[in-house]
Amino acid sequence: MNKVIARILGSAQDGGIPQVGCLCERCQWARMDTAHARFPASLAIVGRSGRLLLIDATPSLPQQLDLVRDLFPSDKRLLPDSVLLSHAHIGHYSGLMFFGKEVASTKATPVYCTFAMKHFLESNKPFSYLIERNEIRIKELEKSKTILFDEDLNITPIEVPHRNEDADTLSFLIRSNRTLFYAPDFDQYTETIDRCVRSSDISVLDGCFWSRQEVSDRSYETIPHPPIVETLERFKGLKNRIVFTHMNHTNPILDRDGRLRSKLEKNGFRLAREGMDIPI
Numbered sequence: 001m002n003k004v005i006a007r008i009l010g011s012a013q014d015g016g017i018p019q020v021g022c023l024c025e026r027c028q029w030a031r032m033d034t035a036h037a038r039f040p041a042s043l044a045i046v047g048r049s050g051r052l053l054l055i056d057a058t059p060s061l062p063q064q065l066d067l068v069r070d071l072f073p074s075d076k077r078l079l080p081d082s083v084l085l086s087h088a089h090i091g092h093y094s095g096l097m098f099f100g101k102e103v104a105s106t107k108a109t110p111v112y113c114t115f116a117m118k119h120f121l122e123s124n125k126p127f128s129y130l131i132e133r134n135e136i137r138i139k140e141l142e143k144s145k146t147i148l149f150d151e152d153l154n155i156t157p158i159e160v161p162h163r164n165e166d167a168d169t170l171s172f173l174i175r176s177n178r179t180l181f182y183a184p185d186f187d188q189y190t191e192t193i194d195r196c197v198r199s200s201d202i203s204v205l206d207g208c209f210w211s212r213q214e215v216s217d218r219s220y221e222t223i224p225h226p227p228i229v230e231t232l233e234r235f236k237g238l239k240n241r242i243v244f245t246h247m248n249h250t251n252p253i254l255d256r257d258g259r260l261r262s263k264l265e266k267n268g269f270r271l272a273r274e275g276m277d278i279p280i
């Protein structure tokens with residue numbers, strides 16, 4: 001590779017779209033026409049040395065790895081060289097199960113995560129088995145400490161506020177020629193998140209809900225996310241590119257009529273899509 005590529009492998013909330021058991025208009029549309037289906041949020045990064053780094057391991061990991069197959073045409077078997085985990089919600093780590101002996105039986109694949117996330121994996125089967133059998137090897141990330149992942153590619157884990165029932169939550173500042181801020185899942189903006197967006201060339205941000213009214217007040221209180229309308233307002237006029245990911249199936253930005261989507265695009269914002277490349 002002569003440049004570092006980030007490729008979107010998933011753009012939906014943890015349940016993907018269509019979501020299990022849901023017969024809403026958006027889920028039914030995605031069921032009838034799989035071109036409109038979306039996987040849980042995940043990002044692949046391919047460094048100059050051709051190493052594949054995966055941010056988050058989702059339950060759709062088998063299909064998502066097929067989305068980078070073209071970058072590795074001569075490989076007989078394609079698995080990530082390392083994985084970075086953002087947090088302990090099912091859409092972000094459960095895909096690790098495919099690394100176990102029932103499936104890929106990987107050999108000490110490095111999995112980067114925080115101390116709390118490490119404790120969570122070590123304390124819960126089947127993930128503890130992967131560690132015991134050395135199919136994955138946990139590498140502890142220190143918050144805000146930059147790690148060199150590949151020639152000319154470094155990543156800084158930045159803590160974000162989120163429902164941390166079982167561990168803590170990270171976003172990632174990914175730097176090569178350009179800076180990409182990847183923050184797919186958080187509760188609300190902080191000064192740090194705001195600063196990361198303003199100082200990065202491109203940000204891929206939590207776009208779970210269009211507005212607070214999309215779900216009941218009670219649901220919003222228990223599962224807060226920064227609504228897209230508020231992010232648009234906050235970063236109005238900013239030249240740096242903003243792409244939304246982690247969309248929930250309730251989000252009208254995904255409506256068939258495309259009305260809100262074109263409004264958003266007219267203002268210079270984008271929606272993430274599986275297969276979308278972000279050169280960094």
Ligand SMILES: [Zn+2]
Pocket residue numbers: 013014089091092185246
């Ligand atoms: Zn999530």
Ligand SMILES: [Zn+2]
Pocket residue numbers: 019022023024025026027028249250
């Ligand atoms: Zn639905």
Ligand SMILES: [Zn+2]
Pocket residue numbers: 087089162185
């Ligand atoms: Zn989450």
